[in-house]
Structure formats: C-alpha cells, structure tokens
Amino acid sequence: MIRTLLRVLGSEYARPVRRSIALMTATAMAEGLSYALLVPVLRALFGDTPQGAWPWLGAFGVAVAGYAALRFASDLSGFRTGTALLRGMYHRLGEHLARLPVGWYSAARVGSVSVLASQGVLQAMSVIAHLLAPFVFACVTPLTIVAVILAFNWQLGVAALVAVPLVAVIQHRAGRSMAAADAERVERDHEATGRVLEYLRAQPVLRAGGRTTQRFQLLDRALREVQRASRRTALSALPGVVGLALTVQAVFTALLVLGAYLALDGSVGAAEVLTILVLAARCADPLLALSDIGGKLRSARAELMRLDAILRTEPLPEPHTPIQPADHSLEFDSVSFAHAGRTVFEDVSLTVPQGQRLAVVGPSGAGKSTLLQLIARFHDVDAGAVRVGGVDVRATSFEELTARIAMVFQDVYLFDGTIEENVRLGRPDASAAEVRAAAAAARLDEVIERLPAGWSTNVGEGGESLSGGERQRVSIARALLKDAPIVLLDEVTSALDPVNEAAVHEGIQRLMAGRTVVLVAHRLRTVRDADRVVFLDGGRIVEEGRHDELLRRGGRYADFWRMSLVPG
Structure with a gap:
C-alpha cells in the first residue's frame, strides 16, 4: 500500500x-x-x-x-x-x-x-x-x-x-x-446516492402525476441492496x-x-x-x-x-515544438471520430475561411456539438485532421489554441462569485472600462441595473441565482471581453424566452462581427445570415450551401426549415 x-x-x-x-x-x-x-x-x-x-x-x-x-x-x-x-x-x-x-x-x-x-x-x-x-x-x-x-x-x-x-x-x-x-458495498452506496438524487430531481414529475405518497421503487430497491451489501460486509x-x-x-x-x-x-x-x-x-x-x-x-x-x-489517465499529448497558426481559418480534413463506442463522424471535410460564418444544422445526435468540441480539442480525432490557421490542432499548444477561441454554449456554468468575477474570466487583466463595455454589448448592463448589489451580486453555485437568459448574457459578455478571433456557438438561444432571446441574439451579433464563427442552432432563423450552411446527419455532411440555395433545392435542410415554423 x-x-x-x-x-x-x-x-x-x-x-x-x-x-x-x-x-x-x-x-x-x-x-x-x-x-x-x-x-x-x-x-x-x-x-x-x-x-x-x-x-x-x-x-x-x-x-x-x-x-x-x-x-x-x-x-x-x-x-x-x-x-x-x-x-x-x-x-x-x-x-x-x-x-x-x-x-x-x-x-x-x-x-x-x-x-x-x-x-x-x-x-x-x-x-x-x-x-x-x-x-x-x-x-x-x-x-x-x-x-x-x-x-x-x-x-x-x-x-x-x-x-x-x-x-x-x-x-x-x-x-x-x-x-x-x-x-x-461501495458500488451499492454510489448507486443509492444516484437514486436519491434522481428521486429529488423527479419531485416535480411525481407531484404532477399525483404520486407524492407512493414509494419510489427504484430508490427502495437501491436502499435494500445497500442494506444487503452492508449485511454481507458485516458477516x-x-x-x-x-x-x-x-x-x-x-x-x-x-x-x-x-x-x-x-x-x-x-x-x-x-x-x-x-x-x-x-x-x-x-x-x-x-x-x-x-x-x-x-x-x-x-x-x-x-x-x-x-x-x-x-x-494514470493520459492527457492529450502536447507538441514539443508548437506551430503558430497562420490565420483564423478552420478546416476539417477527412475527419473520422468515434466516441463511447459510436461513430460520430466518418470522412467529414469542410472549410471555414477567416472571418466567415458557418452554420451547422441537423437532427439530434448528428454530431453538431461534437464538431465544435473537436475544433476546441476537447477530443482528438481518430483519423484525418482538424486545422486552425492551416495548423493541425495537435501541432499547436493548448494555450495558443484556447487563446484563439471563445465558446458560448446553451448550458452556461458560472462560478460561485460575483457577476464581475465571472465576466473577468474572459480576460482577467481587462480594465474596468473594458468589462463595462463588454457587459453593455451583451446587454448584461440591463440585468446589473435591476440587481440591488449590481456588479457585486453573487451568482451562486453554477449561477443558480440568475435566470437562464441572464446567465447567457454573462457568458456572452465573457466571450466579448476575451476578444478571441474564433467564436463557437452551440444552441445559444434554444431555451430562452422571447425577451431574453432578443437580447442574447443582439449580443451574439456583436460577438460574431468580424470573426470566424461556427454556429450550431435548432432555431433556423439564426442561420439565415451565415456565409454557408452544412446539414449533418449520420456522421456525414448531407447538404452544403447558402441558406437560399438550400431552400431552393428542397432537400433535408428545406424540410427542417419548414418544420421550424419560421417564415422564410
């Protein structure tokens, strides 16, 4: 030992x-x-x-x-x-x-x-x-x-x-x-802990179904297994x-x-x-x-x-002599990638020239979010290459890569601190004026004016004291403050009310201005202004082109557009 x-x-x-x-x-x-x-x-x-x-x-x-x-x-x-x-x-x-x-x-x-x-x-x-x-x-x-x-x-x-x-x-x-x-016993304890959390999270569903007085069978079974395991341990x-x-x-x-x-x-x-x-x-x-x-x-x-x-888990390897990307373009070169035993991409190739916007559309599970994760090198591809500025992301340093990328996701996590501290994560050495300017661009200043403590408001663990739209504005302000040349957006407005959606959409437009953007969205009206749209399905690019061009083709993208119930 x-x-x-x-x-x-x-x-x-x-x-x-x-x-x-x-x-x-x-x-x-x-x-x-x-x-x-x-x-x-x-x-x-x-x-x-x-x-x-x-x-x-x-x-x-x-x-x-x-x-x-x-x-x-x-x-x-x-x-x-x-x-x-x-x-x-x-x-x-x-x-x-x-x-x-x-x-x-x-x-x-x-x-x-x-x-x-x-x-x-x-x-x-x-x-x-x-x-x-x-x-x-x-x-x-x-x-x-x-x-x-x-x-x-x-x-x-x-x-x-x-x-x-x-x-x-x-x-x-x-x-x-x-x-x-x-x-x-340890395994049963972990399972029972998960069932307890599941039971607590399921309270709205159980109460809506009028089952507040009924026992939760999965939890009861897990607790009985803990009891049996504890008895076996004692014996x-x-x-x-x-x-x-x-x-x-x-x-x-x-x-x-x-x-x-x-x-x-x-x-x-x-x-x-x-x-x-x-x-x-x-x-x-x-x-x-x-x-x-x-x-x-x-x-x-x-x-x-x-x-x-x-x-003993090996981190992603770092190059001994990192190569500096030449610009802010993006490229997928015959990329294949499998995760959790499932093939996500198979021989996918696409390019995003510097300063252009690529919109990614497709059904759930098509790999849209994974595409963003591969650009940010959350994973390494199994075959092919993902390049930033003509350089394989595996050949540049992780610090250099993250410095070039700002990410805004649907599920925003905020640290237990003040609003200002969470915004400053984008660039800790930014001046107070720069922080205020980023907040104004993201329309976060409207939220701060409503809060009694203003910038000193504590957001709680995960940002629990703020609404989803308010957390999203903090995230956009953080990305604006970082001022990275490449922006990755993943379902940013899919779960927001109309008021917050309009505010977040305005902040996103300012964030995307003059930058290389890859945008994933279910609400297809957010992709109309993209320079190019790709439709992913089954790990492949099924369709590719501009919004109007894809509508005229009457293919999968056009079907998605009609189902979105958004007028063209």
Missing part, C-alpha cells in the same frame, strides 16, 4: 514518508523494549529485598519517558507528513485534472471525481496521519514483546511466537473475504474478528498454563511468569485492533486505487 501511496504522490514525497515510517517503527520497538524492565522490577518486589526494585523502577521511568518523547515526535511527524501529503495530493490532482481533455468529463465522471476530490482524498491521505502509526504499533510492538519473552524464557517465547503466523493468516484471509464485500468481517479474538485468547491461555507448569516445576520464577503474562496481555490490545485498522486501510487503499486510475 505504501508503494501505491508513493506512486500516487510522486517520488518527491518518498523521503518524508519513509522517515515517518522509520520513526514509528523505532517508537513501537522502544515501547516493547521498555516492558523488558518489568522483569527485574517484579523479581525484586517478589524477592527477599523489595528495596532493590527502586533502581529498576527508575530505569523503567526513564525508558517510559524516552518512549513518550519518541511517540510525540512520531505522531507529530505523521501529522506533518500527512498534511504535506494532503496538500501535495490536491495540487497534483488539480494539475492533472486541468490537463485532461474536456471531453473526458462526462456527467458520471464529474460526479465520481467530485466525491473522490472531497472524501476520497481525505480518506486516502489519512493513512499517514491516522492509520499508519496504529498499524505499525499493532505489528511491531507485539513482535518486540515476543522477542523480549524469548530472551527471558525460550519455552514461553516459542509459545508466544506461534501466534504470529496464526494472526497473519487470519488477517490475510479476512482481508481477502472482506475486499469483495467492501467493493460491492464477512465476523470470521476474522472472532478468529483473531479466539487466537489471542487461546495463546494467552496457553502461556498461562505453560507458565504455571514451569513455575511449579521450578524452571522459572513466579515473578518472571507474572511479567510474561503482563507482557502477553499488553500484546492483546494492539492485535485485537488489527481488524478495525485493516478495514480502514482497505477503504483507504480503494480510494488510493481510484486516485491512481485518474492520475
């Missing part, structure tokens, strides 16, 4: 982790060795001169004080190392996630990454601070005590040594049996817990019987037998704690493996 931890964190954290483990091991050994001084103490107390116990008591006190100092240093080292690892893990995970292609972030992955980045990282990094020290003490201290017993009496030492392989075998088998149960843990307890008690009983026999035989003194029994009893607590510690370590290891899987 330590190897996995170091692989996830990186080699720079190997030294502090190994130093903490070495200090914990030394502390555990010091604890076990300090108990060896109990033998002369009890021998003197039960002997003819009890006063002779004082020097040994003093030595025992010094040993305990030394152990306490080591324990303090060990715990402090563990906490400091754990804190450093936690900070390092968040930095490494954040940097890696920022390098992964945007297309990697499916809805399912976003949910799992959010849970992993919050609970998972904390649980995985708690190993050093909270779990490793108890585990080391549970293993090393009993072994040291067994060595002490061997030093004083080999018969009792061998009897105690028998417990070592028994405990190891029990722990190994219990861990294997619980691993599958733990994995199933799978039972043999290990019971077996470990019985082994510890059996070994202690064997030591008691053997010690009594040796004492009656005169082979060993009563003081030595009593001390060895005290030492054996001291071994019991950490050994019995192994089951609980092992379960927590398995959970932490599962989170580590999930972190490792994400960190």
Whole structure:
C-alpha cells in the first residue's frame, strides 16, 4: 500500500514518508523494549529485598519517558507528513485534472471525481496521519514483546511466537473475504446516492402525476441492496474478528498454563511468569485492533486505487515544438471520430475561411456539438485532421489554441462569485472600462441595473441565482471581453424566452462581427445570415450551401426549415 501511496504522490514525497515510517517503527520497538524492565522490577518486589526494585523502577521511568518523547515526535511527524501529503495530493490532482481533455468529463465522471476530490482524498491521505502509526504499533510492538519473552524464557517465547503466523493468516484471509464485500458495498452506496438524487430531481414529475405518497421503487430497491451489501460486509468481517479474538485468547491461555507448569516445576520464577503474562496481555490490545485498522486501510487503499486510475489517465499529448497558426481559418480534413463506442463522424471535410460564418444544422445526435468540441480539442480525432490557421490542432499548444477561441454554449456554468468575477474570466487583466463595455454589448448592463448589489451580486453555485437568459448574457459578455478571433456557438438561444432571446441574439451579433464563427442552432432563423450552411446527419455532411440555395433545392435542410415554423 505504501508503494501505491508513493506512486500516487510522486517520488518527491518518498523521503518524508519513509522517515515517518522509520520513526514509528523505532517508537513501537522502544515501547516493547521498555516492558523488558518489568522483569527485574517484579523479581525484586517478589524477592527477599523489595528495596532493590527502586533502581529498576527508575530505569523503567526513564525508558517510559524516552518512549513518550519518541511517540510525540512520531505522531507529530505523521501529522506533518500527512498534511504535506494532503496538500501535495490536491495540487497534483488539480494539475492533472486541468490537463485532461474536456471531453473526458462526462456527467458520471464529474460526479465520481467530485466525491473522490472531497472524501476520497481525505480518506486516502489519512493513512499517514491516522492509520499508519496504529498499524505499525499493532505489528511491531507485539513482535518486540515476543522477542523480549524469548530472551527471558525460550519455552514461553516459542509459545508466544506461534501466534504470529496464526494472526497473519487470519488477517490475510479476512482481508481477502472482506475486499469483495467492501467493493460491492461501495458500488451499492454510489448507486443509492444516484437514486436519491434522481428521486429529488423527479419531485416535480411525481407531484404532477399525483404520486407524492407512493414509494419510489427504484430508490427502495437501491436502499435494500445497500442494506444487503452492508449485511454481507458485516458477516464477512465476523470470521476474522472472532478468529483473531479466539487466537489471542487461546495463546494467552496457553502461556498461562505453560507458565504455571514451569513455575511449579521450578524452571522459572513466579515473578518472571507474572511479567510474561503482563507482557502477553499488553500484546492483546494492539492485535485485537488489527481488524478495525485493516478495514480502514482497505477503504483507504480503494480510494488510493481510484486516485491512481485518474492520475494514470493520459492527457492529450502536447507538441514539443508548437506551430503558430497562420490565420483564423478552420478546416476539417477527412475527419473520422468515434466516441463511447459510436461513430460520430466518418470522412467529414469542410472549410471555414477567416472571418466567415458557418452554420451547422441537423437532427439530434448528428454530431453538431461534437464538431465544435473537436475544433476546441476537447477530443482528438481518430483519423484525418482538424486545422486552425492551416495548423493541425495537435501541432499547436493548448494555450495558443484556447487563446484563439471563445465558446458560448446553451448550458452556461458560472462560478460561485460575483457577476464581475465571472465576466473577468474572459480576460482577467481587462480594465474596468473594458468589462463595462463588454457587459453593455451583451446587454448584461440591463440585468446589473435591476440587481440591488449590481456588479457585486453573487451568482451562486453554477449561477443558480440568475435566470437562464441572464446567465447567457454573462457568458456572452465573457466571450466579448476575451476578444478571441474564433467564436463557437452551440444552441445559444434554444431555451430562452422571447425577451431574453432578443437580447442574447443582439449580443451574439456583436460577438460574431468580424470573426470566424461556427454556429450550431435548432432555431433556423439564426442561420439565415451565415456565409454557408452544412446539414449533418449520420456522421456525414448531407447538404452544403447558402441558406437560399438550400431552400431552393428542397432537400433535408428545406424540410427542417419548414418544420421550424419560421417564415422564410
């Protein structure tokens, strides 16, 4: 597990982790060795001169004080190392996630990454601070005590040594049996969480259908599965817990019987037998704690493996010598692309000269949004090439590509901050006058005037305090402020009311002015002014031409135009 931890964190954290483990091991050994001084103490107390116990008591006190100092240093080292690892893990995970292609972030992955980045990282990094020290003490201290017993009496030492392989075998088998149960329980927990969220989101539908008093069967089934998985986890843990307890008690009983026999035989003194029994009893607590510690370590290891899987995900490759695009034209050259096991594009070719507007139309699932994503390099194509300014997007740097592109999508996500902070994401170093000018061009100033806090209004997580049209205006203002030469628009006005649609449409017209534009729209009246229209269907370009020309042909585009119920 330590190897996995170091692989996830990186080699720079190997030294502090190994130093903490070495200090914990030394502390555990010091604890076990300090108990060896109990033998002369009890021998003197039960002997003819009890006063002779004082020097040994003093030595025992010094040993305990030394152990306490080591324990303090060990715990402090563990906490400091754990804190450093936690900070390092968040930095490494954040940097890696920022390098992964945007297309990697499916809805399912976003949910799992959010849970992993919050609970998972904390649980995985708690190993050093909270779990490793108890585990080391549970293993090393009993072994040291067994060595002490061997030093004083080999018969009792061998009897105690028998417990070592028994405990190891029990722990190994219990861990294997619980691993599958733990994995199933985690899977069922995730499924139940999804069903709870689904139930909450479905409240409007359930209430509209008059089913508010009825049970949600999918949720009930998921919760029952969680209950069954939890029961199986508990039952799978039972043999290990019971077996470990019985082994510890059996070994202690064997030591008691053997010690009594040796004492009656005169082979060993009563003081030595009593001390060895005290030492054996001291071994019991950490050994019995192994089951609980092992379960927590398995959970932490599962989170580590999930972190490792994400960190092993390869980002899109960056060129060693990036090429600067010559202009702001766009080109698809025999592009083929498959996603999630489905062919999206097959041998698609098209060009958008600098400064022209291309409108993309087609049925749902035709690949319109994917076309925009390939331009922005959310994914890499399987065959062919996507070029910006005559340069393959894979041959230019990601920073150069994103600097040239402004994107406005139907589903706008705003960060939990003020309106001004969200607009400034387009260009953080913009002046206040430039921010106000972009807002006015997007007609965002009308929204700001209505809000009591104005520019300082907090939009909430995802922009929840604003309407869809208001969020769209923020997004357009952000794109205007960025002032990128290439603009990608995806269904910008498809879900807006007439008032907001008119305002957003006006802002979009200003955004498109003088730029290379690729526009995806269902409301076909927004594509009439495009220089060229392409109709996508089945991963291919079915029709291509100007709006009026395509209407005269009477093909698929003309059918779409008639169904849109917008007068030509």
